[in-house]
Amino acid sequence: MELAYYSDYAVRLVNSEEPGRGKDVLTTVEAVRDLFGDNASAARRATDADVTRFRSVRARLRGVFEAADVGDETLAVDLLNSLLLEFPVSPQISGHDTRDDDGRPLWHMHLADHPSNATAGYAAIASMGLAFHLTEYGVDRLGLCEAAPCRNAYLDTSTNRSRRYCSDRCATRANVAAYRARKREEAERSAKTGRTADSPQPTTPNTDRNTPRTR
Secondary structure: OHHHEEEEHHHHHHEEHHHHHHHEEOOHHHHHHHHHOOOHHHHOOOOHHHHHHHHHHHHHHHHHHHHHHHHHHHHHHHHHHHHHHOOOEEEEEEOEEEOOOOEOOEEEEEEEEOOOOHHOOOOHHHHHHHHHHHHHHHHHHHEEOOOOOOOEEEEEOOOOOOOOOOHHHHHHHHHHHHHHHHHHHHHHHHHHHHHHOOOOOOOOOOEEEEEEOOO
16 A cells, blocks of 8 residues: 555645744645646546535644644644545555556555545545555644744654654754754853853951960
8 A cells, every 4th residue: 555645635635724933825726736746637637626625624634633742642633534425435456557568457455535526536535545544653743833933834754753744854953953943052151150150259358467376
């Protein structure tokens, strides 16, 4: 099963909007068609009515990532199950590619949708792909970028479950921000230490004059 390929449909749709930056590219039917990538035949089914429908599905998919991001596994699964019930698919064996050695079909599992419109087809594949990813790798592998204000969705496929950002760009930006924050803290501590050193210090009485010498 091409898990990464199908689950990427969900990530692609969720990240068509960046709420923290007030950006939303999903405003035209052309933008809807772009989400299908190489699936030109499915993209051609899209109409202007799918713009609103896609936005609705996007909000529900983002809800899955948000629940997973805060550790609410039950809510994430419930939200995803509701999408699976509403947008079902049928698994089929496909062999559109061939083996290099003997030319025989390269059989693999394919998710066949039976959509009434472009949104239903896309939502079915995105939800099933995300469901496979969740059950295979765990709910904690669904994340939202920690580089504020990004909050783009991502799927953590790292070996040690260490991913925190949606891209190298966001990771670099977050690291630079953290470095600058540390430098500011160090500068503030140095400034405070300097003021303490310059302030009058308590003096110790000189007792040499008052203490009689002993012979």
